Amino acid sequence: MPGRSALSAAVSSTGSVRVANERAVYDVLCRGGGLSAPELGEVTGLSKPTVGLALAELEQLGLVEQAGRRRGSTGRAPRLYQLRPSAxxxxxxxxxxxxxxxxxxxxxxxxxxxxxxxxxxxxxxxxxxxxxxxxxxxxxxxxxxxxxxxxxxxxxxxxxxxxxxxxxxxxxxxxxxxxxxxxxxxGDLVVENDINLAALAELDDLARLDDPVDTFVLVSVGTGLGMGIVSGGRLLRGARGAAGEISYLPADPSSAVTSTRLEELTGSASIVRAAREAGLDLPSAEAVFDAARHGSAPAQDVVAGEAERLSLALAAVVAVLDPPLIVLGGGVGRNGDLLLGPVRTDLGRRLPLAPPEIRISRLGTDAPxxxxxxxxxxxxxxxxxxxxxxx
CATH class of the missing domain: 3.30.420.40 (ATPase, nucleotide binding domain)
Structure with missing residues (x-):
């Protein structure tokens, strides 16, 4: 007869396999509910009895519930399962x-x-x-x-x-x-940089495309300037969580103490300031972009200057990270109809190699x-x- 330690190991192993099977079914349901046991078996590769046992246990644990039956199918309609929302x-x-x-x-x-x-x-x-x-x-x-x-x-x-x-x-x-x-x-409090969170939202959005992307940088230009870095579907934060803080890149390094930061030259406040210097009394960066769309030559000059400064930031990003894709977001960055062409052209002049693909974010202001x-x-x-x- 096997000893007590062997029996204990067998029980532990059996329990581990059971939990692993439950986890496989649970993870599939996390992608989207309303699935039958045969469908879960097809996705997970588990046998029908194994899927049935896993579902029964997950129901008993309060994690999964039945969501009716599949309509329109021949024969007995299979039960559908989903995560229990209130769990x-x-x-x-x-x-x-x-x-x-x-x-x-x-x-x-x-x-x-x-x-x-x-x-x-x-x-x-x-x-x-x-x-x-x-x-x-x-x-x-x-x-x-x-x-x-x-x-x-x-x-x-x-x-x-x-x-x-x-x-x-x-x-x-x-x-x-x-x-x-x-x-x-x-619950537990998790603190994260807002642009990093926006990058996670972008990752989710890009995963839905016919040609999914899991490596890119999100450069957000709005009140400030920030970047989120995603590589292989993982967010890169750096040793101290400061990866992507490109707002602190010096744009004018003539003085080590008082050098102008890129954020001060690319953010919405700088656009409004440049517009006023050009003789335009406009209350916001959005108003400046709208004026440029309607043919205002001074506003178009301001936008051209913004595109040039933004390409300076992107040139630094490309030189360090060499990303396959740059996504522009933020209240300023989403003005792709006016910025994208000039940024691509200017970036091409600054870089020794062809610039990466640049897209405008499809998400809105609540991306973070x-x-x-x-x-x-x-x-x-x-x-x-x-x-x-x-x-």
Whole structure:
């Protein structure tokens, strides 16, 4: 007869195989529900009895539920299965200079509520109050939220648990900001750079194309200038989370102390400033682009200057990273009808090799929030399965 250790190893091995099978079925349902047991078997490669056992266990654990039967099929209509929406969820919040946006997503991937507030920039405390109020408006306390993903300008310093390099949000770099948010928001708090989150949203969008892309850089030009780097479907953050902080590239290195940063020359404020210097009294960068579209020669000159400065930033990016694709986003960067041609031409003059493909983002202003939703959902799904199967 086998010894106790051999029996224990066999039981452990059997349990591991069972959990692995359940995970395979669960992961397929994470891609989209409404699948039958035969369909799950086809995708996972598992036998029909194995799929049946996995589904029964996942139902008992509260992770999966039946979603009716397949209509229009011959014979007995097969049962359909999906993730149980109420089993878990995540909260996503994007904090910006002008807006605070939030969304709550359930385990099935459906956004249940969205809300936004115009940002109160008087102080960091006022902004924290808004974030906490927004979480309350989204009903986070009444649902099984396991993670809150917070998108913010700047770099998250894990060792000190503070956000750094966020000059557009006064006081946001103080230690009390994250301590208050961590105490007041549900689940585990995940802090991520907003442009990195936008890059995750871009990755999800590019994966839906006929020719999916999983390596690219997102260069976002709006109030500021930032970049998210994705390689092989993974976000690259750097040793201290500061990878992609191209706003700090010097545009005028004549003075090591007071050199002008690229962000100061490419952001929306610089466009408005350049327009006023050209004799145009326009309130926003968007208005400058609109004037250029309507034939204003001074506005067109301002846009041409923006394209030249933007190509300077992209030349540095290409020289260091050599990406196959650059996606331009942000309130300024999405003006592809006016920027894309000049940027490509100028970039071609600056580089010794042909420039990479450049596209305009198909996403809107809430791309960071979309990325936070995707990241929070992935974390919530992973945690829900791990907790349920380890009990």
């Amino acid at each position: 878990a969820g995540a909260l996503a919040i994007d904090v910006g200079r002008s807006w605070v946006r939030g969304a709550r997503v359930d385990l099935a991937g459906q956004v249940q509520q969205r809300a936004e507030l115009r940002a109160d920039g008087r102080s960091a405390d006022a902004l924290v109050d808004q974030v906490l109020r927004l979480a309350g408006d989204l009903g986070a306390a009444d649902h099984h939220v396991s993670h809150t993903v917070l998108g913010s300008p700047g770099v998250y310093d894990r060792a000190a648990d503070v956000i750094r390099l966020a000059p557009n949000l006064p006081g946001w770099e103080t230690s009390s900001v994250l301590s208050r948010l961590r105490a007041g928001l549900p 929030l979309q990325g936070a939703v995707a990241d929070g959902l992935a974390r919530a799904r992973h945690t829900a399965f791990a907790v349920a199967t380890s009990a």
